[in-house]
Amino acid sequence: MTGLDPRTDKILQICCFITDADLNLLEHSGFEAVIHHPKSVLDNMNDWCIDTHGRSGLTAAVAASNTT
Incomplete structure (x- = not known):
């Protein structure tokens, strides 16, 4: 995130892993995406x-990301 306020700050990256009930990884590759934001958003990070x-x-x- 660009900060700690979910009302105003932006998500930069999302990651997800699948586990069982004991938190053992079931899928080691998982999912990861980096979200593009304009320079103006990055310049306002804390x-x-x-x-x-x-x-x-x-x-x-x-x-550099193309994901929006």
Whole structure:
């Protein structure tokens, strides 16, 4: 997310894994999608998100994504 407020901040990445009742992975590949947002959204992230997502590569992946 671009911050911690679900009313105003945006989802950047979605991941899903299928498990059994004991949380053992049943499907190891899972599903993952990075959601594109314009530069204006990324520029308004809080400092923690700018630093963390910048270091992990998520910010660059969001900018390069074609998924909306």
